[in-house]
Amino acid sequence: MSNHQIPEVAIVILYQDHQYLMQLRDNIPHIAAPGCWGLFGGHLEPGENPEVALVREIKEEIDYQLPAFAKFGIYPDDKAIRHVFHAPLLTELSQLTLYEGWDMGLLTHQDIMAGSCYSHKAGQVRYLAHIHQKIMLDFIYR
Secondary structure, three states: OOHHHOOEEEEEEEEEOOEEEEEEOOOOOOOOOOOOEEOEEEEOOOOOOHHHHHHHHHHHHHOOOOOOOEEEEEEEOOOOEEEEEEEEOOOOHHHOOOOOOOEEEEEOHHHHHHOEEEEOOOOEEEEEOHHHHHHHHHHHOO
């Protein structure tokens, strides 16, 4: 498969008080990592650069205007080319509105190390998407 057929996504590590904002993805079979915790973000539109896509996606998903953010890295595999950024979360969780996903929460280092976290909305412990756990561990231990 050539690179132009692999979707590109922009995702962000949002951090606050040594915790990391993650989205519990909808439990829909046809999406990537259904029912798992992952980072917020989404697909680049045709001709859109990753930075513009990130700002748009975060506004659409949680109604948050990203403050200054920086590139962390690129994580390509056969499913997607992930442009990963990081930024502080400068508002309370209660001020965010979840427009996409099942739940959201601030996960601790321990949650990320364990690869799972309890969701009040799901009423159960849910796993982190594998690639998102790897990205988070790389970020925490950089």
